Amino acid sequence: MTDVTLRQLRYFAVLGEELNYRRAAERLFITQPALSTAIKQLEQAFGVVLLNRNTREVALTDLGAAWLPQVQQALAGVDAVVANLVTLSGTRQGRLRVGYLIGTGADLLFRIVRHFEAAYPDVRVEPIEFDFADPTAGLAAGTTDVALIRPPVDLPEHRMLILDSETWVACLPRDHRLADRTEVHIAELLDDPIVCAPVTAGTWRDYWLAMDARGNRPPTIAAVAATYEAETTSIARGLGISFTTSSVARFYDRPGIVYVPIVDRPASHVALAWHPAAITPQADALIRHVQREWNFGEGEEVAVPATQH
Structure with missing residues (x-):
């Protein structure tokens, strides 16, 4: 059985929905060459062609179009399985440390915390403010479980959800x-x-x-x-x-x-970020709550880039 990673599936799902490398890469917060390489590796691993590309457009092949809804369903199933494990373990009580960069998404922070506390009253949420000296809002030092940040930040192994964009x-x-x-x-x-x-x-x-x-x-x-x-x-x-x-x-x-x-700068983003290897059940509950609240799909969980220009 040829190995396929969840990341490859996520990349294919997003590209299959966008049918545009630039938009898909922006949504995934990776470079277009990285996305193209991942898709080619997926196709080569199975000896198939999932997308037709030329200089003007990207289109799903018949095989790609048939496989896309199955991939979307599989990714949704992974989410459900993880959520069920956390629910069955009964580990959603306890403390959740939410870092936030001063002045970043203040209205979003209040909305997230208020709605999450209503859904999970047994979790004690501790918002912690950080100044510009630490734009990772405690994630780099491990003093917070999740954080509202403005990428780019020096957290190449972290994951994030883009919640808002500003000029x-x-x-x-x-x-x-x-x-x-x-x-x-x-x-x-x-x-x-x-x-x-x-x-x-x-x-x-x-x-x-x-x-x-x-x-x-x-x-x-x-x-x-x-x-x-x-x-x-x-x-x-x-x-x-x-x-x-x-x-x-x-x-x-x-x-x-x-x-x-300023009219000629790319948008600045507000993101919810976390380290996948250090995620707590409480943080997992918050992330999934935000995904539902903002109507995110599985493919919209992305790696935080080290740089952004």
Whole structure:
């Protein structure tokens, strides 16, 4: 019997639904070459062709179209089997440590915790806030079981569910030369001094410095801030600018600053993340609760990328 992995099945299911490598890769949070390689390995393992590809489109073969609903059913069955094991073991009592990055998905956190506590009253949920010094919200150190984060983060072995997406905005001093604009491009701001996260934030810090857009131009660091309060205070003083998301503009508005949308940056995501090898029954219950709440399919559980550009 030729081995086939759950990951290969998930990749095929998502690509079979999207019929587009770019969209499927984005949904799976992997690169298009990685997705293409996984599908080719699956086909080669069984000596079959599941999809026809050319430069314009992707289409299921007759065999692929017949197999897709069986794969979807099998993946749903795996979910059910795991859920039944946890239910039968009676291990959904206890503590659940939910980390969250300051200012990240605050409304989502309240919704998730409130609904989960109603469904699982025997589980004691402990929300734990983390500042910019640890954008993994405790996952890297193992001090939380699950966490709401903003990828990219340095957690290559973790899994996640994308819950929301937001646009980039520039946080500017109110007397900034572009403060009256209705929108800006990232290149217009790359020469400005910038307020950024501590170096411990790693990949996340580089992402919010827009390092991928700078080429050989290093950023001028105006100040380092571990919280939005410290960040916006520095900007209101005129020390520099920062890049952030549209929700921050709602939650952290204050005198002396203005937020201007950036039109040419990819969306920033909010994700629920966890380590599959360290998952507790309580965390498993929360993850499955969120999957049902957001109407996720099995294929939408994905690996957290180390980088995102």
